[in-house]
Amino acid sequence: MIFDQIKKFNFLTLLALAFLILWLVMAMFPFIWTLWGSFKVQGDFFSKQDWKNAIYGVFTLSETGHYFTGKGYKGAWIIKEFWRSTINTIIVTFSVVTISLTLGTLGGYALARSGFRYAFWILIIALIFRAMPHITLVSGYLFPFFQLNIWGYLATTIIVMVAINQPFTLWMLHSFFLNIPKELDESAMVDGCTRFQAFRNVIIPVMWPGVITTGLFSFLLAYNDFALTGLLLTHENQTMVPKIASFLGTTQVEGNIMYAVAAVVSATAPLFVLVMFFQRQIVSGLITGAVKG
């Protein structure tokens, strides 16, 4: 099969191959480079003399005695207490994913099964909400949150993220539920189930592929967010991304930029693992939106 295709090699295929390799280098190289550099000292990764020092680790060797050093990681995780933000991130992402999926499956199921005109309008309003820039909503929150004294807590941020996530979750799960045949729950109801029992016993067992895909995107939203977490959390409650942003201000002055580099690599690693295991679900999620949109 492959040899068959290779036989057809011509100029256009060669061009495609060259272009693809160029794209892959562009996509991957920054990550590999930063991962490699995070084990060097600042004198090498930000070399005043020659960028090749980052490859050979000239200063890393003379300063620490080895070609690689874990100093950046030690500084970020222990001295700057990055572990604290990691725990916060775990709490926030876990809660956001669970709560938004619970609300989203209920709502998405109702929207998919209701034949009424207002279901369409709810979806359109959700689309408009989805387009609202997050930061404009934050400027609506801050003042009331300060007045009510609920600013800065993880719980507040979680519920806000769940809300901001809802429009997307509803759309996605709504289209997944449309693909589950109506007859399935209707026959259960003919057999005497209430609507909720039909949902609980018939729909939930078959909906997992859709829920996992939607959950992945909820996770990414909660994990990657900076606009909300950067403004809604106190210093102690910071999650990873605002913590990294606050590193920049302080460490750059102290000459500890490698702490930030190590923290960045640490925060990217889970995403790497995520893509490795869930590549297919992420791709199918991206495409679902396109087909239904």
Add this chain to the structure above:
Amino acid sequence: MRHRTFVSFIWPSAFVMLLFIAVPIISVGVQSLFIQHEQVIETVENCGPFGCKQTQQINYEATETLRKEKPLGRFVGLEAYTNRNHLALEEVKESWGTANTYQEFYKDIMNLPFYKALVFTLTYTAIVTPMVLILGFLVALSVNRLPSIFKGPTIFCSLLPFIVTPLIGALILFWMIDADGIIGGTLQIIFHNPELSLKASPTLTWITLIIYGIWHSAPFSFIVFYAGLQTVPKETIESAKIDGANKWEQVRYVIIPHLMPLVIFIALMQLMDNFRVFEPIIGFNASANATSLSWLIYNDLRGSDGNMVFGSAAATSFLMIIGVCILLTPVLIRTWRSYQKVS
């Protein structure tokens, strides 16, 4: 499904959206009509052996109580929208009258914070969106030409720039283009200019941010287009070939029309996302040379000037929401028409 069951299923979801999306939009509208209280200034008479002197001083206590009693601030109506930090109507009018050339007028406009941010946001959106479509399409076409062993690794590697945290992605590139980093250092050697810095000049900063935007979003359009390419009917391509269409004509007259709905979908998503561009400006530390509307709001809310300026942030937010609505109108009209046809 009966109305009651529908409501009992959807109310939790509808409730959080109402409380944390709809109410904040209203709250933004209300807040934008108020401005923070000015400090209470009183005149105090100090009498000494050489006569009395009147001095003006700030009454902190009175200011504090006033701010506590009416935390929203002073009602100013639409003034927040027209002042120098937002639409700056007077400044624009004055500049329009005095400036001799368009360039001069543009220079004046770029000194006003709102217009500076607006011009960058629109430029960014207008360049990144089509470039993302083109680059994604080219990558998808290339992968489609090659043996299937390339497919998996390409998708894996391509997904990374897309799902990486925007702030982190920006930082990774920022460190590489640093004058002491790999790309920055190499550019200095290529151009024989040891002073060359991508951070110093506004034009170079803009180009860097735009390249970052394309790098970040191209994978999204690649994956959607790649999935779309699998659905192009083989027969149509075959018959086009028989009719003598060359490769370019096949792409132009068969593939692109087939993928048109996907183009519209990606363009819509990209417009929404690019219009709110924010993280790269923080990551690239670019706010001196390039600001976006989102960044303006962030800057007001972070309270870098000592206190948070809710009114100002709210006015910018409201203008931004209007912008989003303008962007969305054609889509909504289209959806409405197709819905009318169905029902």
